[in-house]
Amino acid sequence: MNAKDLNTEQAILKAAKNVFVMKGMEGARMQEIADEAGINKALLHYYFRSKDKLFEAVFKEALFKLMPNLLDLMKKDLALFEKIKLFVENYINTINENPHIPAFIIHELNRNPERVAELIKSTGINPSFFVNQVYEEIEKGTIEPVNPFHLIVNMLAMCIFPFIARPILQYIIFNEDPKVYAAFIEQRKKEVSEFVINAIKKK
Amino acid sequence: MNAKDLNTEQAILKAAKNVFVMKGMEGARMQEIADEAGINKALLHYYFRSKDKLFEAVFKEALFKLMPNLLDLMKKDLALFEKIKLFVENYINTINENPHIPAFIIHELNRNPERVAELIKSTGINPSFFVNQVYEEIEKGTIEPVNPFHLIVNMLAMCIFPFIARPILQYIIFNEDPKVYAAFIEQRKKEVSEFVINAIKKK
DNA sequence: GTCTATATCGGGATAGAC
DNA sequence: GTCTATCCCGATATAGAC
Incomplete structure (x- = not known):
């Protein structure tokens, strides 16, 4: 895992935290998290297998x-x-x-x-x-x-x-x-x- | 509005209350509310125009x-x-x-x-x-x-x-x-x- | 590692018969 | 007023190119 990896992963986690905390698991949208992290939806699944896994990390x-x-x-x-x-x-x-x-x-x-x-x-x-x-x-x-x-x-x-x-x-x-x-x-x-x-x- | 109307409407509200209160607006499923009320989804929309309206009544x-x-x-x-x-x-x-x-x-x-x-x-x-x-x-x-x-x-x-x-x-x-x-x-x-x-x- | 395009499915809403 | 069947969109997830 190189430096760039860490940056993207951190960016995702930060964005996911913002969105999940404000809207909850069901209210949150993967698209919104991707937007806020400045990447696209597919990358979310690359780093965290599913919405559920991403949520668990944030929680x-x-x-x-x-x-x-x-x-x-x-x-x-x-x-x-x-x-x-x-x-x-x-x-x-x-x-x-x-x-x-x-x-x-x-x-x-x-x-x-x-x-x-x-x-x-x-x-x-x-x-x-x-x-x-x-x-x-x-x-x-x-x-x-x-x-x-x-x-x-x-x-x-x-x-x-x-x-x-x-x-x-x-x-x-x-x-x-x-x-x-x-x-x-x-x-x-x-x-x-x-x-x-x-x-x-x-x- | 006759007696039967009231009964169905009350049943829907009661079921909706249970489901919405436990799962929140986004977590709730119209299907689950219909099941719990002993009716089908279409009737929910007949009595309350939308999920949002039904939620508002419950809230x-x-x-x-x-x-x-x-x-x-x-x-x-x-x-x-x-x-x-x-x-x-x-x-x-x-x-x-x-x-x-x-x-x-x-x-x-x-x-x-x-x-x-x-x-x-x-x-x-x-x-x-x-x-x-x-x-x-x-x-x-x-x-x-x-x-x-x-x-x-x-x-x-x-x-x-x-x-x-x-x-x-x-x-x-x-x-x-x-x-x-x-x-x-x-x-x-x-x-x-x-x-x-x-x-x-x-x- | 990051993207675009697409598969797949679940769920809200509606049409129309009875 | 109540049902079945269906439409249709939005959202998660994946395939595959770069």
Whole structure:
């Protein structure tokens, strides 16, 4: 595989990512991907055997872009409140750089749950470290007796939801001003971690 | 339009809802809808001129199933904490009866933001009543000075997210046991409203 | 490795009989 | 109002020249 090969392959993957992420597997057109990559349809099949294979490559890349932060949340050796702050800020930053990926993953997740479950398993993700840390803090009396699984889901929800529901929220909350929405997302880094910590810390 | 007409039309809408909600506009097949309705493709076009028209009917119904709760949240005349409790419980119940609708709406929302924005506008939804209520409570000193818009987004996020991300959460958190997931959702009614109230109430 | 031309098929939509 | 048969286009995929 020479340099030119790599360039074309990268160009295809980049174009495919754009199109698949915006339109989903069924909504995407091979022609559109070819156009965006500056090549023709036949080449897509030369590099990736089928639309399905191309999609899988794109989907894996998208999924594994959002997983490392989750793995960090689970395993990093930090005080709970610090970990929460760091996770919220990092995760919102990561999604902000790829704002359409969550909705893309969600759609595929519901279209093909088993396929995705297999991929997730391969990452070896495991919440037990974080869960135990929460139980220890409850034991010590520093936080309220919250269910750590709900805590994880709450944090994920508050970080991800503003991006997947952006068009609706932008209308309800900001009367469609997209500039204000960027500022809103920026605020959330602080707002969400304070919200979470307030919700669990012992008074 | 006689009784038989209504029956067939209802059967089509019901079948279309099932198929569209699970597979989205592009993923759905008219043949599959016809099969599920116990009729043939031609009849679909007799009742609804095109796939697009049929989809629109289904989408509107789905959207307006989740909007009334939101309108209630905004306008109902109740003490803030009571309103939060009631909203969380009602909203999770509503979604639980139609667990795939949120992901369906999210996908369409990102595929066709303008179309959806138009529909939303037609409901005349307006957050100002709720927003003012939050500011009044801050004034009175009963809650922390939180941004009411973030509060709304947080509540929506925590109610909706567990359903749209169900396959992934079910694996990470429960090692794929679907029975436990129903119990988890049930718990959330209490867990989320306590979480929210704890997060904002003055200590 | 990249292109043009074409095969093939699936699916939305319509015609027309009953 | 409901059916069968069919049209027709668009989209994936392949053949084959360069």
